[in-house]
Structures are given as C-alpha cells and as structure tokens.
Amino acid sequence: xxxxxxxxxxxxxxxxxxxxxxxxxxxxxxxxxPMINLLARSLSxxxxxxxxxxxLWPKGWNIDAYKTVLTDMKYIRAFIWTVVLTIMCTLLSLxxxxxxxxxxxxxxxxxxxxxxxxxxxxxxxxxGTIPNYLLMKSLNLLDNPLVLMVPYCLSVYNMIIMxxxxxxxxxxxxxxxxxxxxxxxxxxxxxxxxLSKPVLATLALFYAxxxxxxxxxxxxxxxxxxxxxxxxxxxxxxxxxxxxxxxTQEGFSAPGLKDSLKSAIVMFSTIPIxxxxxxxxxxxxxxxxxxxxxx
Amino acid sequence: xxxxxxxxxxxKHKIDRAYIKRxxxxxALLLIPMIYFFVFKYIPMQYVLIAFKKYSIVQKVWxxxxxxxxxxxxxxxxxxxxxxxxxxxxxxxxxxxDLVIGFPIPIIFALILNELRFKRFKKSVQTIAYMPxxxxxxxxxxxxxxxxxxxxxxxxxxxxxxxxxxxxxxxDGKHWVGTYIGLGIWQSFGWNSIIYLAxxxxxxxxxxxxxxxxxxxxxxxxxxxxxxxxxPTIVVLLIMxxxxxxxxNFDRPFALQNNLVMEYAEVISTYVYKVGIKGLQFSLxxxxxxxxxxxxVFFLLGANWLSRRMGERGIW
Numbered sequence: 001x002x003x004x005x006x007x008x009x010x011x012x013x014x015x016x017x018x019x020x021x022x023x024x025x026x027x028x029x030x031x032x033x034p035m036i037n038l039l040a041r042s043l044s045x046x047x048x049x050x051x052x053x054x055x056l057w058p059k060g061w062n063i064d065a066y067k068t069v070l071t072d073m074k075y076i077r078a079f080i081w082t083v084v085l086t087i088m089c090t091l092l093s094l095x096x097x098x099x100x101x102x103x104x105x106x107x108x109x110x111x112x113x114x115x116x117x118x119x120x121x122x123x124x125x126x127x128g129t130i131p132n133y134l135l136m137k138s139l140n141l142l143d144n145p146l147v148l149m150v151p152y153c154l155s156v157y158n159m160i161i162m163x164x165x166x167x168x169x170x171x172x173x174x175x176x177x178x179x180x181x182x183x184x185x186x187x188x189x190x191x192x193x194x195l196s197k198p199v200l201a202t203l204a205l206f207y208a209x210x211x212x213x214x215x216x217x218x219x220x221x222x223x224x225x226x227x228x229x230x231x232x233x234x235x236x237x238x239x240x241x242x243x244x245x246x247x248t249q250e251g252f253s254a255p256g257l258k259d260s261l262k263s264a265i266v267m268f269s270t271i272p273i274x275x276x277x278x279x280x281x282x283x284x285x286x287x288x289x290x291x292x293x294x295x
Numbered sequence: 296x297x298x299x300x301x302x303x304x305x306x307k308h309k310i311d312r313a314y315i316k317r318x319x320x321x322x323a324l325l326l327i328p329m330i331y332f333f334v335f336k337y338i339p340m341q342y343v344l345i346a347f348k349k350y351s352i353v354q355k356v357w358x359x360x361x362x363x364x365x366x367x368x369x370x371x372x373x374x375x376x377x378x379x380x381x382x383x384x385x386x387x388x389x390x391x392x393d394l395v396i397g398f399p400i401p402i403i404f405a406l407i408l409n410e411l412r413f414k415r416f417k418k419s420v421q422t423i424a425y426m427p428x429x430x431x432x433x434x435x436x437x438x439x440x441x442x443x444x445x446x447x448x449x450x451x452x453x454x455x456x457x458x459x460x461x462x463x464x465x466x467d468g469k470h471w472v473g474t475y476i477g478l479g480i481w482q483s484f485g486w487n488s489i490i491y492l493a494x495x496x497x498x499x500x501x502x503x504x505x506x507x508x509x510x511x512x513x514x515x516x517x518x519x520x521x522x523x524x525x526x527p528t529i530v531v532l533l534i535m536x537x538x539x540x541x542x543x544n545f546d547r548p549f550a551l552q553n554n555l556v557m558e559y560a561e562v563i564s565t566y567v568y569k570v571g572i573k574g575l576q577f578s579l580x581x582x583x584x585x586x587x588x589x590x591x592v593f594f595l596l597g598a599n600w601l602s603r604r605m606g607e608r609g610i611w
Contacts, residue, residue, distance in 0.1 A: 013513065016513055017410070017411075017412055020407055020410045021411065021413070021416065023407055024408070024416070024420045027407075027420070028419075028420050028423040028424065030481070031423050031424055031426055031427055031485070032423055034438045034442055035426075037441055037442065037449050038437070038441055041441060049447075052447045052452050055449065055452070055453075096327065096328055099324040099325070099327060099328060100324075100325065100328035102321075103321035103322070103325045104325075109321055110318075115325065115329070118329075119332060122332055122336040124591075125588055125591075125592050126336070126588060127340045127342060127343055127584075127588070128339075128343070128567070128581060128587070128588055129567045129568065129571060129572070129580070129584055130342070130567065130571045130572070130581040131339035131341075131342035131345070131581060131584070132339050133571070133572055134339070134342045134345075134577070135335070135338055135342065153331070154328060154331055154332075183320055184320045184321050185320040185324070188324075213430070213434075214431070215431070215433060215546065215550075216546050216549065219549075219568075220572055231431050232433075234433050234434070234437070235436075238436060238437050238440065239553075262437065262440075263437075263441065266434055266437040266438070269431075269434065270434055273429045273430075274426065274429065277425070277426075281418075281421070281422060285489050288486075288489045288490060288493075289490065289493040
C-alpha cells in the first residue's frame with residue numbers, strides 16, 4: 001500500500017513534501033543554532049570575541065575557558081554536588097512515587113477514595129510561597145542540604161502517570177500471584193516493578209531534569225554557598241553577582257575572556273542532560289501520553 | 296478512562312483480621328507518602344492565617360494579633376499597592392499572550408511533522424525540537440544574552456551587519472515582553488506537540504483513505520480529518536491553559552527579568568519572593584499568595600465545568 005501510493009504520488013504532492021522538509025529543517029536550525037553559537041564562543045580566542053567576529057564557528061581556537069572551569073574547585077564542587085543531589089533526589093522520588101501509586105490501584109482498599117481526594121486537593125491548592133518558607137523555617141530545614149531533596153520529592157502529576165501505567169498491567173498477573181500466596185509487597189517487587197521499566201525510566205528523567213534545572217528552591221531556602229546547585233551558581237555568574245570575584249581572583253579582567261568563560265560554564269552545565277535525553281525519547285513520549293489519559 | 300467500564304463492584308470488605316492481614320502492607324506503603332503530603336502540603340496551610348494577622352517572629356500563628364479592618368488590612372494594602380497591582384497586571388497579560396500566541400504553535404508543528412514522509416528525518420526533527428525543553432531557564436537566559444545583547448548578540452550582530460539598528464530585545468520593556476513570549480514558545484513548542492502527535496496517531500487511517508477517494512488534497516485532509524480528530528485534545532488542553540491564567544511560574548520570569556524592564560517583567564511570584572522572603576513583609580505577601588491561590592482554584596474549577604459543559608471529558 002505504502003509502496004503503491006509512493007509510485008503514484010503526483011509532482012505537486014512531491015513538491016509539497018519537500019516544502020515541509022524545508023520548514024522542518026528551518027525549525028530545527030532555530031533550535032540548535034543558539035547552542036552552536038554558544039559552543040563557538042566558548043572555544044574562541046578572546047580577541048575575536050571582543051571584536052564581535054564569532055558567529056557559528058570558533059575563531060582562534062582556544063580552550064582556556066574550559067581549562068579554567070575544569071580546574072576551578074568552585075565549579076567542580078558545584079558540579080559534583082549537583083550530580084549527587086540529582087541522583088539522590090531521583091532515587092528518593094522514584095521510591096516515593098511507587099509506594100504512593102501502587103496501593104491506589106487496588107479498588108478494594110478501604111479509604112482509597114479519601115486518600116485520592118487528599119492527594120488531589122494538593123494539586124489545585126497550594127498554601128503559597130511564604131507559608132512554605134515558614135514551614136521550612138519551623139522544620140529547621142533552611143540552609144540544610146535536605147531542603148533541596150525532601151520538599152519536592154513527590155509530584156502528584158508523576159504519581160498519576162505511574163498509576164496509569166500500573167492500571168495497564170493486566171489484573172490477571174496479579175490475581176494468579178495472589179492465588180499462589182504472594183503478598184502485595186512481593187507482587188510489587190516481583191511483578192509490577194520489573195514490568196514498569198519504561199515508566200520508571202520516564203519518571204527518572206522527569207525528576208532528574210527537574211532537579212538538575214531547578215534553582216528557585218535553592219534561591220529561597222539555601223544561603224550556604226557550599227550547597228548551591230550548579231544552576232544557581234550559573235545564575236549568579238550570568239548576572240555578574242560576585243563579578244569582582246570572577247574578575248580579580250581568577251585573573252579575568254579581559255571582557256572577552258569573561259564572555260568565553262560564561263559560555264563554557266553554560267555548556268558545562270547543559271551537556272549531561274543533552275547527552276541523556278535522546279536515548280530516552282521513546283519512553284518520555286509514552287510517559288507524556290499516559291499523563292494525559294487520566295482515569 | 297479505562298475505569299469507565301461497567302463492573303459490578305465486589306462488596307466492600309469488612310475490616311476484620313483477614314482484611315488487615317491481607318492489606319496491611321498496602322497501608323504501610325501509603326503511610327510515608329501520606330506523612331509527606333501532611334507535612335509539606337497541609338501543615339503550611341495553617342500559615343495562610345498570617346494573611347489575616349500581624350506577623351510576629353516570636354509568636355505562634357494562633358497567638359498573633361488579628362490585623363486591622365477585620366483582618367483584611369493586608370489585602371487592602373496589597374490592592375492599593377502600585378507594585379502589586381503592576382505585578383498582577385503583568386501576570387495576567389503575560390499569561391494571556393502565552394496562551395494566544397503560544398497555544399496554536401505546537402498544534403501547527405504537529406500537523407507539519409505529520410506530513411513528513413521520511414521516518415528517520417521525522418524522528419531527528421522531533422529529537423531536536425524537544426531539546427529546548429530540557430534546558431533550564433537560567434541556561435536559556437544565558438543563551439538569550441548571547442543572542443540578543445545590543446552590542447555583541449548574534450542576532451544584533453547580524454542586524455547591524457545588514458545595516459539595521461540593534462534592537463533592545465532584553466533592555467526595553469515592550470521588546471522584553473516579546474522576547475519573553477518568544478523564548479517561552481521556543482522552549483516548549485516541541486514538547487507540547489508530543490500530545491498532539493499522539494492524538495494524531497490515534498486517528499483511523501481509514502478516514503484518510505476515504506478522504507483520498509473523495510479527492511481531498513493534503514490541506515483538505517488536515518482541515519477535515521486531522522483537526523477534527525484531535526479536537527477533543529485541543530479543547531481539554533485549551534481549557535487547562537485557561538485555568539492557569541493567573542498562575543505563575545517562578546523560574547522563567549525570574550531568570551529572564553532585569554532591572555531595566557521591571558515595569559513589565561515583575562509578576563506575582565517574583566514580587567512575593569522579593570517583598571516577602573527578601574523584604575520580610577510576611578503578612579502582606581501571604582495575603583497576595585492566598586489571593587492568587589484562591590483565584591487559581593476558581594479558574595480551574597470553572598475550566599473543568601466548562602470542559603464538561605462542552606461535552607468533553609472533564610480534566611478530572
């Protein structure tokens with residue numbers, strides 16, 4: 001069928017096909033050119049940057065900016081801390097999401113309706129920024145590294161995605177295990193989790209990206225610079241907060257060098273995610289679609 | 296949706312030893328998430344009272360004295376405060392612009408992708424279009440600086456090379472609004488198209504074949520088959536977006552704003568951060584936050600009601 005229709009496609013249709021291809025190429029360029037410009041800047045010589053001659057290809061090959069980033073303990077430390085934080089948050093969130101979603105698929109569970117309502121309310125009404133801040137204060141979480149992990153470790157939206165996925169697993173599997181005398185905990189571990197790798201991968205990506213990219217919680221709750229995640233550090237650098245530090249302590253007085261340094265730091269904090277997401281494309285597309293089909 | 300099937304519900308179990316023996320593990324699993332919701336979502340709700348009280352750092356919430364004017368002092372203050380009214384206006388305007396300009400673009404993009412006949416190429420375009428969604432707003436701000444600064448931004452360099460005048464994309468209020476909306480679309484159009492692509496994939500191929508037999512061309516098929524096929528998805532997402540008109544995200548405006556454009560860039564969330572957490576005016580900003588949350592709930596309930604009214608599935 002496909003082959004036949006290709007043969008009889010008229011000239012007009014074929015021209016149309018190519019028009020769409022060209023549109024898509026332009027859209028793709030729009031998405032990646034900024035990144036390429038950034039890469040070019042981070043690898044360019046300072047003279048060329050000062051004279052505004054760098055467009056999409058590095059001029060005067062120069063990797064000093066990367067050398068600086070990779071030898072400065074401030075960045076390395078923030079990078080390692082953010083990696084550790086992201087891994088720990090993702091694991092914690094996956095556990096929390098699973099233990100919240102799994103019991104709720106049992107229709108016979110008494111109190112399930114009430115629990116669903118309690119959870120749904122939090123999706124629509126939040127106390128607000130200041131009450132949350134006062135809560136962190138009263139829990140002694142301000143300036144405590146735990147504040148970057150615990151308060152947002154369970155997203156109701158992600159829990160719903162996981163629950164929808166669990167609903168898709170045939171009841172018969174569960175029932176036959178029940179007949180064999182397996183406990184519900186056992187069924188979760190040996191039937192549901194092994195079958196849920198796609199949704200676990202998707203949610204791991206969502207949580208990890210959220211943590212890696214998030215900075216507002218650190219901005220509000222964390223004063224201790226040692227625990228700044230990479231994005232907050234980057235925000236301060238881009239806005240020249242502590243620019244004196246950047247300029248004098250590291251010997252960056254030339255404006256061009258500062259520019260390439262900023263580009264290198266942005267690259268440095270983006271690359272991990274850009275390397276990971278394409279391989280998970282199949283999964284997250286499925287995850288987004290599951291999130292849309294609610295009960 | 297899968298729950299809609301008509302089933303005769305098994306009679307509810309009595310809570311007896313057998314029930315507990317069978318189900319206790321599920322309750323044990325639920326215990327931790329329930330504590331989480333209680334501590335991090337419900338306990339902060341008591342602090343909402345601060346909106347009606349005079350905040351004091353040494354007293355418990357219920358010991359603080361009520362605010363003047365039957366506790367409404369801080370609401371009155373907020374609504375006569377020029378900065379707050381400005382941020383309220385900006386929140387609504389920016390969200391509406393996002394909606395009007397940003398909403399149709401993922402749909403159009405999904406329609407374009409659907410026309411691509413080369414599967415490999417289509418997949419690559421998708422991968423590239425999803426990329427901006429994975430960038431943080433701080434990084435996007437970094438990119439925007441590289442592209443848009445008047446003297447050495449890529450785009451302004453190109454404009455001056457062709458003899459034009461540089462455009463103050465980030466430093467002039469009105470241009471900033473355009474940049475804000477544009478960057479929002481850039482970041483999300485690919486990601487938001489996923490759901491429409493899934494909806495398009497669900498349209499029966501027979502409909503397209505029938506349309507071909509009737510002599511429909513490419514655009515007629517788009518208009519008469521694809522669009523009606525994804526209409527329910529469009530309606531639900533549109534209504535959800537309408538429900539969020541007063542909601543505000545923090546990361547995006549905060550990362551993109553700068554001192555030159557505050558008149559247009561300050562939104563409620565960033566106002567609350569600056570006046571509340573930085574300026575320590577807790578009562579005033581709690582009142583502002585409460586106002587926002589309550590209006591938001593009404594918008595969401597209204598949106599859901601509208602969605603059901605129009606014969607579509609509700610949002611919940």
